[in-house]
Amino acid sequence: MYWRALTEETPGPKWSGLFAEYWPDYRKWWLREGEAARPTYAKSVRALRQHMPELLPLYEDLCTLAGGGDLAARFLSFYNPPPYLSGCSQAIWAGKEPVMVRNYDYNPNSFDQLVLHTNWLGRKVLGTSDGLWGLVDGMNDAGLAISLTFGGRRIVGEGFGVPLILRYVLQTCETTEEAMAVLARVPTHMSYNVTVIDRKRQYSTAMMAPDRPTLITHAAVATNHQENVEWVSHARFTATVERERYLLHRLRLHRDPEEKFINAFLKPPLYSTAFHAGFGTLYTAVYRPRKGEMELRWPGTVWPLSLDGFVEGAREVLVPGAA
Numbered sequence: 001m002y003w004r005a006l007t008e009e010t011p012g013p014k015w016s017g018l019f020a021e022y023w024p025d026y027r028k029w030w031l032r033e034g035e036a037a038r039p040t041y042a043k044s045v046r047a048l049r050q051h052m053p054e055l056l057p058l059y060e061d062l063c064t065l066a067g068g069g070d071l072a073a074r075f076l077s078f079y080n081p082p083p084y085l086s087g088c089s090q091a092i093w094a095g096k097e098p099v100m101v102r103n104y105d106y107n108p109n110s111f112d113q114l115v116l117h118t119n120w121l122g123r124k125v126l127g128t129s130d131g132l133w134g135l136v137d138g139m140n141d142a143g144l145a146i147s148l149t150f151g152g153r154r155i156v157g158e159g160f161g162v163p164l165i166l167r168y169v170l171q172t173c174e175t176t177e178e179a180m181a182v183l184a185r186v187p188t189h190m191s192y193n194v195t196v197i198d199r200k201r202q203y204s205t206a207m208m209a210p211d212r213p214t215l216i217t218h219a220a221v222a223t224n225h226q227e228n229v230e231w232v233s234h235a236r237f238t239a240t241v242e243r244e245r246y247l248l249h250r251l252r253l254h255r256d257p258e259e260k261f262i263n264a265f266l267k268p269p270l271y272s273t274a275f276h277a278g279f280g281t282l283y284t285a286v287y288r289p290r291k292g293e294m295e296l297r298w299p300g301t302v303w304p305l306s307l308d309g310f311v312e313g314a315r316e317v318l319v320p321g322a323a
Helices: 011-030 042-053 053-065 070-076 162-172 176-185 232-238 241-253 257-265
Strands: 002-008 088-091 100-106 113-117 126-129 134-140 144-151 192-197 202-207 215-217 280-288 293-298 300-305 313-316
Touching: 002 011, 011 070, 042 053, 053 070, 053 162, 053 176, 088 144, 088 162, 088 192, 088 241, 100 144, 126 162, 126 293, 126 313, 134 162, 134 280, 144 162, 144 280, 162 176, 162 192, 176 192, 176 202, 176 215, 202 232, 232 241, 241 257, 300 313
Parallel strands: 002 113
Antiparallel strands: 002 313, 088 100, 100 280, 113 126, 126 134, 134 144, 144 192, 192 202, 202 215, 280 293, 293 300
């Protein structure tokens, strides 16, 4: 996999170039169920204005940089996108320092392989890109970090793709309490578990769903089910219960030092190489929001990144099993 880390204070030529590069593939994905299955531009903008109004100026700038086309604007709203599944494990380390660790398990052919460092709307945000302005994990300059896992349910409803919701949280929130209020009210089109931790080490996990109210929990661990396993075949395939138990065991019984806890994510049962079956572990991310530090890790490789000392770069990494 070829990863890039890019910075752009405000949306401009770098982002426009990224959109031109990625749009042909995203367009195919967006239309895979037919154009009529996707909401109109008017409906998409109404939803953004109702639920995430602070993002509208940024959304309009991005639409202009994307060429101003109707289909691109509908895609960038992230409203009612096609369904997509992932694996993933995430946990809050039990030590005093706020540390979040996560594995992102997904199809390597459907992934941005991109870290974005931005100062959009006057707030620094650093995270792993999805859809070129959404995020699957990230942190901001207020010391807030956030990450998602798929919630293990088939139901698809009316709402936003969760990567845009994560972007919205990081652009507008400073504490876990504020983030949970947002996650409780913004609708998502599928079920996801979103874990948040702030600089004071206050953390929560929101179990979001399109067909029932968001459940706010104090869970330090999230894998690919919510309160109970509902999609049994998916749970067995992803070993979601086994991964959850393993992480809880490490947190409650072993109280691992930080480095040992992080390294556990690079080994089974958390680390997956099941790419032949659809998805495996693309990377491990470590967030230290109080320090403004992030790391991307693969077996034998660590890529440190930071909010204040960010340096653009690229890495070619060998992901076991992903060839």
